[in-house]
Amino acid sequence: MSDYGTLESRVRRKSLLSKVCKAEDCIKYFKNGMNLMWSGFTPAGYPKEVPIALADYVEANNLQGKLRFNLFVGASTGAETEDRWATLDMIDRRWPYQTGKNIAKGINTGRIRMGDKHLGVFAQDAGYGFYTENGRYDIGIVEVSAINEDCGLALTTSCGIVAETLHLCDKIIIEVNTGQPSFEGMHDIHIQQKPPYRQPLLITKANSRIGTPYVPCDPDKIVAIVESKRRDKGRAFSEMDxxxxxxxxxxxxxxxxxxxxxxxxxxxxxxxxxxxxxxxxxxxxxxxxxxxxxxxxxxxxxxxxxxxxxxxxxxxxxxxxxxxxxxxxxxxxxxxxxxxxxxxxxxxxxxxxxxxxxxxxxxxxxxxxxxxxxxxxxxxxxxxxxxxxxxxxxxxxxxxxxxxxxxxxxxxxxxxxx
Structure with a gap:
């Protein structure tokens, strides 16, 4: 039981409760060389349980350099995930932004291949399918606050490239964070169509809303739901000098x-x-x-x-x-x-x-x-x-x-x- 409700109260599409498992049970889905997409944008809203479980598995079984992934995230994530992955030689390619001494070292020594791109352009081009051979990705890991009856995902502290992740990934693993209040209602999700069918974005004020609070998700793609109580490890900045x-x-x-x-x-x-x-x-x-x-x-x-x-x-x-x-x-x-x-x-x-x-x-x-x-x-x-x-x-x-x-x-x- 969490102070902010149970997993059962957060997952309102009850048929998905049969897919609840531990993070360790998800390791079987991951193979060397896979293309992965994560939620998150700066150290906010990124998955924690499954990436940490994968890192523990690699470390415990001396698989450093033998289980490597191509990692695509809206921006950086917490050091306990991608920076730790870098120390364990778990990252082959990384797009388009990262934060951490170890991942930066891996990039600058040539061990990690990084694609550097303006973030807004990256999000668009990911949706176009430009970054992988077939335009698809193997697994998406997404942190959410809740799942509604229609399998709409209410995200947590960021939006990032979740809409693209749910559309382009063959399998989806969802982490439901019950260790903090639900952010349901804070998000304005609008999914753009590809040219030539793209429509104007009718945002006329900073608080204009043009979408819905949920990201639609195909329930058949979801292979696992993991409960998380870990919060974002956001950076503190120095006081004004x-x-x-x-x-x-x-x-x-x-x-x-x-x-x-x-x-x-x-x-x-x-x-x-x-x-x-x-x-x-x-x-x-x-x-x-x-x-x-x-x-x-x-x-x-x-x-x-x-x-x-x-x-x-x-x-x-x-x-x-x-x-x-x-x-x-x-x-x-x-x-x-x-x-x-x-x-x-x-x-x-x-x-x-x-x-x-x-x-x-x-x-x-x-x-x-x-x-x-x-x-x-x-x-x-x-x-x-x-x-x-x-x-x-x-x-x-x-x-x-x-x-x-x-x-x-x-x-x-x-x-x-x-």
């Missing part, structure tokens, strides 16, 4: 100037902010700033977004993931559930990072690069042109299509070797 506070101050001053010149409305335009300590600090600056009735249209919501809501400056936010820190972010969110839940909409990556709504809404894009050259070109993926850090991520989706594009960074590196 003098440098990040100065950067935030410059941006606030710039916004005030643009309002005076008539190029921005009093409540600005929908804000997009990337991942990292500086981005977190800039949002913290907005939370304390003179602007009100603001909205956010972004791909990641971090801890300072809660400050933004609490200060009364932010009305609502749209994102692909709720990427809060393990502590204090998620405990704070859960303790104030009623305050935050109705103000947040989570969307699939193919929608959150799609150029069409970003341009229509006139998003103000703010992101942190690795470095600039003297001509103003920004590098967001490779140090020195060769050493992979994480990947391009989604910043380019917003920077290429936003109304205003801001890249914020300290003017110099802390040391010559950092």
């Amino acid at each position: 003098d440098t990040s506070e100065a950067i935030a101050g410059h941006i606030m001053e710039f916004f005030q100037h643009e309002i005076k010149k008539g190029r921005l409305p009093e409540n600005l335009l929908p804000i997009q902010s990337g991942v990292g300590s500086i981005a977190n600090a800039v949002i913290g600056g907005l939370a304390k700033g003179p602007f009100h009735n603001l909205s956010v249209y972004t791909e990641v919501l971090q801890d300072t977004m809660l400050d933004f809501f609490d200060g009364g400056n932010l009305l609502y936010a749209s994102s692909c993931s709720l990427s809060l820190s393990e502590d204090p972010g998620f405990p704070r969110f859960f303790d104030n559930w009623d305050k935050y839940f109705s103000k947040i909409t989570l969307r699939p990556l193919s929608i959150s990072n799609n150029p069409e709504p970003i341009r229509r809404l006139g998003c103000i894009a703010m992101n942190t690069p690795v470095e600039f050259d003297i001509y103003g070109h920004a590098n967001s993926t490779l140090v020195g042109g060769t050493r992979m850090i994480n990947g391009l991520g989604g910043s380019g989706d917003f920077l290429r299509n936003g109304y205003l594009k801001i890249m914020h960074s300290p003017s110099v590196r802390p040391t010559k070797t950092d």
Whole structure:
């Protein structure tokens, strides 16, 4: 029994209860060389029980390098899953973004083959079937809050590429997370058709809803349902320092100037902010700033977004993931559930990072690069042109299509070797 309900209460399509099993019972489905898709976007909403059970199996049976997979996820996942897989030599190919010292080391030494791509484009091209020989994938592992009577999946803290996963994978394993409240109702799932049948995305405000709260799933594809009580291990970011506070101050001053010149409305335009300590600090600056009735249209919501809501400056936010820190972010969110839940909409990556709504809404894009050259070109993926850090991520989706594009960074590196 969980504090947040039982597995039986979360799985409302009762015929699926016959497929409930332990994570260890799923190992038989996995073979060397398989193409896998996971839910998740940044360390949010990713599967935990089955990937951890697979890692335990490989480690216990000395199968390092003998059970390797091609891993496709909307963005990064928790270190206890993919970074551990990297230490056990379980990853052959990885698309399109990752976080972790061990997986980065594997990529930079040539042991892991990584495809680096703008996240919004990756989601679309995955749906087109571009990344595997036959356009299909072997197994999808998806974390959900609940399954309704029609086999619609209510996701957890992110949407990522779940819609594509359920359509393209031959087998589906579902982890039902009963270790936290159900996020049912927070998501707006819209599945695009392929050209030439694609329709406009009629998102006219950050809180517009154009879909349903559930991702449809073929019940015949589901081979296993595993209960999970593990929560996301989101990263905590450093507190604002003098440098990040100065950067935030410059941006606030710039916004005030643009309002005076008539190029921005009093409540600005929908804000997009990337991942990292500086981005977190800039949002913290907005939370304390003179602007009100603001909205956010972004791909990641971090801890300072809660400050933004609490200060009364932010009305609502749209994102692909709720990427809060393990502590204090998620405990704070859960303790104030009623305050935050109705103000947040989570969307699939193919929608959150799609150029069409970003341009229509006139998003103000703010992101942190690795470095600039003297001509103003920004590098967001490779140090020195060769050493992979994480990947391009989604910043380019917003920077290429936003109304205003801001890249914020300290003017110099802390040391010559950092």
